[in-house]
Amino acid sequence: MRNPHLTQPVVAWGQPLAAARAAVIAVHGRAQHPGDIQSVCSRIGLDDFACLAPTAPDGSWYPQAFTAPLASNEPKLAQSLGQLKALVSEIIEAGIDRQRIVLVGFSQGACLLAEYALRHPARYGALLVLTGSAIGPEGTEWRSAGDFAGTRVLVSGATQDPWIPGQRMQDTARLFKDRGARVTEYYYGGSEHLVSDAEIALARRIVGELQ
Numbered sequence: 001m002r003n004p005h006l007t008q009p010v011v012a013w014g015q016p017l018a019a020a021r022a023a024v025i026a027v028h029g030r031a032q033h034p035g036d037i038q039s040v041c042s043r044i045g046l047d048d049f050a051c052l053a054p055t056a057p058d059g060s061w062y063p064q065a066f067t068a069p070l071a072s073n074e075p076k077l078a079q080s081l082g083q084l085k086a087l088v089s090e091i092i093e094a095g096i097d098r099q100r101i102v103l104v105g106f107s108q109g110a111c112l113l114a115e116y117a118l119r120h121p122a123r124y125g126a127l128l129v130l131t132g133s134a135i136g137p138e139g140t141e142w143r144s145a146g147d148f149a150g151t152r153v154l155v156s157g158a159t160q161d162p163w164i165p166g167q168r169m170q171d172t173a174r175l176f177k178d179r180g181a182r183v184t185e186y187y188y189g190g191s192e193h194l195v196s197d198a199e200i201a202l203a204r205r206i207v208g209e210l211q
Helices: 034-044 076-093 108-119 166-178 197-208
Strands: 010-014 023-027 050-054 101-106 126-130 152-158 182-188
Touching: 010 034, 023 034, 023 076, 023 108, 034 050, 034 101, 034 197, 050 076, 076 101, 076 108, 101 108, 108 126, 108 166, 126 166, 126 197, 152 166, 152 197, 166 182, 182 197
Parallel strands: 023 050, 023 101, 101 126, 126 152, 152 182
Antiparallel strands: 010 050
16 A cells, blocks of 8 residues: 555755755654744754655654554554655665765654664764654664664753653663764753754754765
């Protein structure tokens, strides 16, 4: 059966793929839309890249909490991961190497990109996991072959975030480290569910290595 998520709009801005030296896949949060993550990307300074932001059907990439049993989030989780895989393939086919692809997401979108990357470990341009975690209940194991070969990864967020516990962010950072990524972690006190200026500055510094 065809993945219905592949028929959803993809918002593009910045450079056209055919002319760009690097590309961004930007993944919005639950109950948000591509414009929200586009704003985050603009704050980071990614508008000179070829930027693509997929749209989550009905505003969510998967229906239950990210800590729910994986089966309870299917088939939407697999379909959403398929959206990301299709975009990565599109970018590579346009002539941009995977090592120059940046994946950035916030909240549920950050969870989705973390899960995608852990299932497809490789050298990427950068992974910006802004208030996100790998998906699955406590004890879930990720066994995909390969490693991140020094990919720069940012994992960040508020320690008391109401949706993504700080401990799960730290656990996710460890998963990336264990698979060969160069991880920057930034956690701040409080419970604000947003992307702080300090996170933007860190993300800008990491992406700056691609220039």
